[in-house]
Structures are given as structure tokens and as C-alpha cells.
Amino acid sequence: MLDYFYREVDPELWIIPAPLAIALGLASTVHYTQLPVWFPYLFNGVIVGVVALMYYLGFMGGGDLAAVAFTSAALPVIHGSVLPTSLLMILYSGLYLPLYYLGELLRRCGSTCLPRLRARVTGYELVGKYKWWHPLGWRIEGDPHEVVALMNAWDRELDAAPLLPQVTLLFLGLLTAVIAGDAPILALLGG
Structure with missing residues (x-):
């Protein structure tokens, strides 16, 4: 649920x-x-x-x-x-x-801050299973579906982290x- x-x-x-x-x-x-x-x-x-x-x-x-x-x-x-x-x-x-922005900071620093807040997923997994996670290390911000589609990263593994x-x-x-x-x-x- x-x-x-x-x-x-x-x-x-x-x-x-x-x-x-x-x-x-x-x-x-x-x-x-x-x-x-x-x-x-x-x-x-x-x-x-x-x-x-x-x-x-x-x-x-x-x-x-x-x-x-x-x-x-x-x-x-x-x-x-x-x-x-x-x-x-x-x-x-x-x-x-401020909690939201702290979450953003932790999400962006990823494995160096908290390794469990980061995962390696394919573009398909990011859009389907991890809907509220966002790709890391891309210059493009926005909806994960748009980022994955724009970068044609459906089958590639991406670093991703959740948002608050x-x-x-x-x-x-x-x-x-x-x-x-x-x-x-x-x-x-x-x-």
C-alpha cells in the first residue's frame, strides 16, 4: 500500500x-x-x-x-x-x-555522504520502479522520465537517489x- x-x-x-x-x-x-x-x-x-x-x-x-x-x-x-x-x-x-533542502544536499553528494541513499538502476527501472528517484550526475534537471528519454538512457545504468x-x-x-x-x-x- x-x-x-x-x-x-x-x-x-x-x-x-x-x-x-x-x-x-x-x-x-x-x-x-x-x-x-x-x-x-x-x-x-x-x-x-x-x-x-x-x-x-x-x-x-x-x-x-x-x-x-x-x-x-x-x-x-x-x-x-x-x-x-x-x-x-x-x-x-x-x-x-530546510529538511527538503537537506535531503537535496544528501541526494546530490550521494555515496560520499550516505551510501544507502544511492542506487545503480537502469533508465527503465528509474522510470518504472523508482518513480520518485532522480538521476545523479546529469546536467539536466527535471522529471526522470524526460531526462532518461532525452539522454536515451533506457538500458544504461544510472546513479539515482530519492527525493523528499x-x-x-x-x-x-x-x-x-x-x-x-x-x-x-x-x-x-x-x-
Whole structure:
């Protein structure tokens, strides 16, 4: 269902619990907030729409979109917060961007830093099995499929390393939102 090499979450993990998540989200919204029930869902819908646009423009993956949509439905507002959960999750995930760049640094230095973060794979394996891994030592950056096709490296062995997926940062952002609420962000905004 969840695999380190594939870095994919099976759609069933999002779809099966969705009705229960929406029901619990509605109940918590009615019970814990003085806002109209539709308001957090409307605001979260706008945020999910922005994330969907980012997905279609190639800035985020489909799993990231599913995670934000599911979280927006399951937990529209965190107890005691005014700002919607999806906004808090995205804003707080920005605090963890240094982790992403540390992952990039480790990926680029490869075997000299951590040998287990590197593998020798063929172009076919890179595109098929190791979808979220990227080739190392090429002047071309971008989608592994495009790099392998452009370099005609389908049968050649390549050095490759994994990337840190955005959904990891979103999870850390959600965890921070649940613990801290929206008080730090409202304080920064002067509210």
C-alpha cells in the first residue's frame, strides 16, 4: 500500500475512510466552532482549488493534492482556531523546507555522504520502479522520465537517489498546526 521506492499512497487509503472523515469533520465543526458549518469547508475548498492548480501546473504531486483535500474534509478547523486547517498545514509546512533542502544536499553528494541513499538502476527501472528517484550526475534537471528519454538512457545504468516528497512536509505542517493552532500565525499577522 505504501512503498519507500514507489513513494505512492494507494488511492484506497484516501477513498475508503473519506465518508467517515467527512462525517467526523462536520461533527467537529458543529461542536467546536461558532462559525457557520459551510464557512470552513468553503475556505478549505478554495485552498484545495489552489493546490489542484499547483498540481496541474506541476508544482505539487497528486498525493499532495489528495492529502490536502482529505485533511480539509476530515479536519476543517482545529479546535480553538479560526483559520482553516488546510491553510495552517501549508503555512507550517514551510517551516520544514530546510529538511527538503537537506535531503537535496544528501541526494546530490550521494555515496560520499550516505551510501544507502544511492542506487545503480537502469533508465527503465528509474522510470518504472523508482518513480520518485532522480538521476545523479546529469546536467539536466527535471522529471526522470524526460531526462532518461532525452539522454536515451533506457538500458544504461544510472546513479539515482530519492527525493523528499512534499507530503512529508505537509504531514509535519499538519502536526504543527494541531499542536500550535493558529495563534502563532495570527500573532505574526498582528491579530
